Amino acid sequence: MGLNLQNYELEGSLLEIHEYPDPVLTEIAKEVKSFGPELVDLCKNMLYTMYQAPGIGLAAPQIGLSQRIFVLDVDYERNEVVEGSDEYILENFNPMMFINPVIKDKTGTIKYKEGCLSVPGVYEEVNRSKDITVEYQDTNGDQHSINADGLLSICIQHENDHLDGVVFLERLSTLKRNFFKKKFK
Ligand code: QAP
Numbered sequence: 001m002g003l004n005l006q007n008y009e010l011e012g013s014l015l016e017i018h019e020y021p022d023p024v025l026t027e028i029a030k031e032v033k034s035f036g037p038e039l040v041d042l043c044k045n046m047l048y049t050m051y052q053a054p055g056i057g058l059a060a061p062q063i064g065l066s067q068r069i070f071v072l073d074v075d076y077e078r079n080e081v082v083e084g085s086d087e088y089i090l091e092n093f094n095p096m097m098f099i100n101p102v103i104k105d106k107t108g109t110i111k112y113k114e115g116c117l118s119v120p121g122v123y124e125e126v127n128r129s130k131d132i133t134v135e136y137q138d139t140n141g142d143q144h145s146i147n148a149d150g151l152l153s154i155c156i157q158h159e160n161d162h163l164d165g166v167v168f169l170e171r172l173s174t175l176k177r178n179f180f181k182k183k184f185k
């Protein structure tokens with residue numbers, strides 16, 4: 001399968017998304033110690049699966065892999081090539097890959113209606129930090145640090161939670177959390 005990214009063909013395989021309450025979603029993911037072409041391939045397939053869904057973020061535990069990896073893109077627009085087709089054109093795509101991320105500084109608060117590919121159909125408001133600094137490695141193992149705010153900040157915090165075995169339902173009020181937990185179990 002392929003996704004047309006403004007004449008750049010993203011090749012990849014569609015990975016199976018594990019849904020809540022799959023136990024892999026509650027595990028603490030392991031640090032990545034091996035970098036190179038296999039990791040690049042995995043990230044490409046994760047991005048491919050995310051764009052296909054469509055979603056804006058996907059963490060490795062969501063594809064059944066308990067490793068500290070997530071991908072995201074909060075900028076892209078996806079349009080059908082022709083109405084009703086399953087071929088898409090992506091515009092303004094800005095794929096990002098985070099290996100062994102650590103959120104360093106968090107300030108302020110921001111509320112946003114979040115969803116999750118592993119909890120289909122549920123969209124609820126969650127409080128997060130507004131501004132963050134995140135340190136992470138790229139697929140070569142090189143170290144980076146970025147500041148994030150807005151949707152990027154929210155998305156990084158949501159995906160980083162997955163690496164600690166936390167699904168966004170855990171961040172809702174007790175009443176809502178229990179309601180949705182019951183619904184999925
Ligand atoms: C996490 O979520 C996120 O229920 C990424 O039926 C969400 O991509 C970060 C999705 C909001 C920041 C803000 C959910 C797709 C996608 C669904 C997603 C669904 C289809 C969720």
Ligand code: CO
Nearest residue numbers: 115116117118
């Ligand atoms: Co999620």
